[in-house]
Amino acid sequence: MISRARETLETFHIRTYGCQMNVHDSDKLANLLYHSGLEAAPGPDQADVLVINTCSIRDKAENQLYSDLGALRDWKEAAPARVIGVGGCVAQQVGDSLLKRFPHLDFVFGTHNLRQVPSMLQAALAGQRASETGESRSLERFDMPELHPGMRAQGDGRAFVTVMEGCDMFCSFCIVPRTRGREISRPAAMILEEARSLAASGVREITLLGQTVNAYGRHAERRGRGTESGTMAFASLLAELDAVPGLERIRYTSPHPIFFDEALIRAHAELEHLCPHVHLPLQSGSNSVLEAMRRRYSREEYLDITRALRQAVPDLAITTDLIVGFPGETDSDFSDTLDLVRQVGFVDSFSFKYSPRPETAAIELPNAADSSEAQSRLEALQVLQRELTLEHHRSRVGQRVEVLIQGESRRGKGQLCGRDPHHRLVNLAPGESGAAPAARAGDIKTVDLVEATPHSLIGVLAPGEAQAESVLQVGSLALEV
Ligand code: SAH
Numbered sequence: 001m002i003s004r005a006r007e008t009l010e011t012f013h014i015r016t017y018g019c020q021m022n023v024h025d026s027d028k029l030a031n032l033l034y035h036s037g038l039e040a041a042p043g044p045d046q047a048d049v050l051v052i053n054t055c056s057i058r059d060k061a062e063n064q065l066y067s068d069l070g071a072l073r074d075w076k077e078a079a080p081a082r083v084i085g086v087g088g089c090v091a092q093q094v095g096d097s098l099l100k101r102f103p104h105l106d107f108v109f110g111t112h113n114l115r116q117v118p119s120m121l122q123a124a125l126a127g128q129r130a131s132e133t134g135e136s137r138s139l140e141r142f143d144m145p146e147l148h149p150g151m152r153a154q155g156d157g158r159a160f161v162t163v164m165e166g167c168d169m170f171c172s173f174c175i176v177p178r179t180r181g182r183e184i185s186r187p188a189a190m191i192l193e194e195a196r197s198l199a200a201s202g203v204r205e206i207t208l209l210g211q212t213v214n215a216y217g218r219h220a221e222r223r224g225r226g227t228e229s230g231t232m233a234f235a236s237l238l239a240e241l242d243a244v245p246g247l248e249r250i251r252y253t254s255p256h257p258i259f260f261d262e263a264l265i266r267a268h269a270e271l272e273h274l275c276p277h278v279h280l281p282l283q284s285g286s287n288s289v290l291e292a293m294r295r296r297y298s299r300e301e302y303l304d305i306t307r308a309l310r311q312a313v314p315d316l317a318i319t320t321d322l323i324v325g326f327p328g329e330t331d332s333d334f335s336d337t338l339d340l341v342r343q344v345g346f347v348d349s350f351s352f353k354y355s356p357r358p359e360t361a362a363i364e365l366p367n368a369a370d371s372s373e374a375q376s377r378l379e380a381l382q383v384l385q386r387e388l389t390l391e392h393h394r395s396r397v398g399q400r401v402e403v404l405i406q407g408e409s410r411r412g413k414g415q416l417c418g419r420d421p422h423h424r425l426v427n428l429a430p431g432e433s434g435a436a437p438a439a440r441a442g443d444i445k446t447v448d449l450v451e452a453t454p455h456s457l458i459g460v461l462a463p464g465e466a467q468a469e470s471v472l473q474v475g476s477l478a479l480e481v
């Protein structure tokens with residue numbers, strides 16, 4: 001409990017926007033707050049402290065913060081002892097000007113300042129407003145306390161592990177190098193220790209995180225200083241993790257095509273626990289747009305990587321990110337994108353309309369796209385993607401797969417869902433009696449895929465699995481605190 005003479009802060013709620021790195025930061029922050037004696041509230045109404053962890057990738061994401069903060073005036077007025085904090089990429093980008101603009105905001109913390117939050121809360125109780133957005137180049141920011149039992153109780157068999165953070169690529173459209181700072185890689189020993197301890201606590205699947213995750217250790221490696229920094233080639237790190245007892249699945253996101261080397265492709269062929277899925281952002285299928293984006297690869301090079309990957313793992317699922325309406329993008333550039341999307345046969349993609357971001361190189365570019373043109377390109381791309389996704393799902397019907405159960409499905413009360421090794425969403429159909437299948441978050445179950453829908457696969461527990469719950473308890477250890 002954080003307290004002073006008469007007031008205490010007992011409960012918190014964190015609202016998270018953005019990518020997995022932000023989701024993971026929110027988990028780290030929740031863990032710090034548990035260690036400070038606070039507990040998670042079911043929602044903002046029951047919370048004394050509300051933290052918004054922001055994303056700045058597109059202007060819409062940034063504006064979400066301003067509308068949230070506007071709406072929170074009433075929340076704060078309802079109980080003036082309440083505290084509001086803002087962190088993440090918008091906080092890093094705009095800093096303490098947020099305090100001036102929103103008088104009911106108590107503190108602002110940047111992407112390198114998570115560990116300062118408990119002391120900022122203490123200061124807020126004393127009536128002080130604070131902003132900490134200093135960029136750190138040291139590894140200290142990765143020093144986090146052990147997982148608190150309160151956090152462990154919420155486990156679902158999956159965990160993120162940061163291997164590197166920051167980005168030195170400076171793609172012309174992207175604000176991330178400004179909000180996440182310079183690239184820094186954690187020593188492999190630290191990463192392995194974290195993975196072992198997660199596995200020992202019941203985690204079955206880890207996802208390695210980094211803005212360009214496969215650039216892990218590259219600056220040190222290039223200078224021959226891998227031993228000094230304790231890093232190694234990304235593929236070697238994967239091999240070490242593959243041997244960690246108890247880990248069933250290893251994923252990583254997001255790799256950058258230019259760091260996709262032969263060793264990494266070989267790792268996909270050789271490592272038992274590396275999942276048959278790669279999320280490899282493409283952005284555009286046109287060479288001239290890729291150049292203007294400063295992506296540093298061509299469509300041909302991208303295709304070479306996906307071909308080599310498919311040779312290594314024939315049923316590999318490849319997903320991607322795409323941007324339409326980049327300045328100067330012509331009809332023919334856009335048809336190059338459609339063409340490449342078809343050729344690669346992406347199983348899924350996230351596609352976005354280009355959004356100009358402050359302090360990025362592309363903001364200076366002429367020939368901004370017409371917004372309705374960009375919209376119709378986005379729609380055409382999404383129509384194509386829906387066809388490709390459905391085609392993939394149909395090809396999977398009849399297969400038997402292992403599903404890591406995640407929790408309740410959106411389809412209905414009591415129904416469960418999870419992910420297969422290819423990262424496809426699998427909804428478990430209720431049994432014949434109409435009852436939900438016997439499984440819990442964190443269990444790995446054998447499932448027969450019986451139906452394809454545009455967004456997911458539908459599966460039934462393989463014969464024998466429905467009764468197997470007691471045998472599979474090990475998968476739910478993380479839940480049993
Ligand atoms: N590090 C990853 C991308 C992280 S950002 C990579 O190198 O690919 C996630 C996605 O947001 C990007 O892949 C891109 O598709 C999209 N994005 C980034 N900046 C954007 C912008 N200014 N407008 C629209 N989409 C953007």
Ligand code: SF4
Pocket residue numbers: 167168169170171174175176177211212256
């Ligand atoms: Fe942004 Fe490019 Fe870095 Fe990805 S690689 S985070 S798109 S600058």
Ligand code: F3S
Pocket residue numbers: 017018019020021022054055056057088089176179180
């Ligand atoms: Fe958004 Fe920051 Fe992630 S800008 S996408 S939360 S790195």
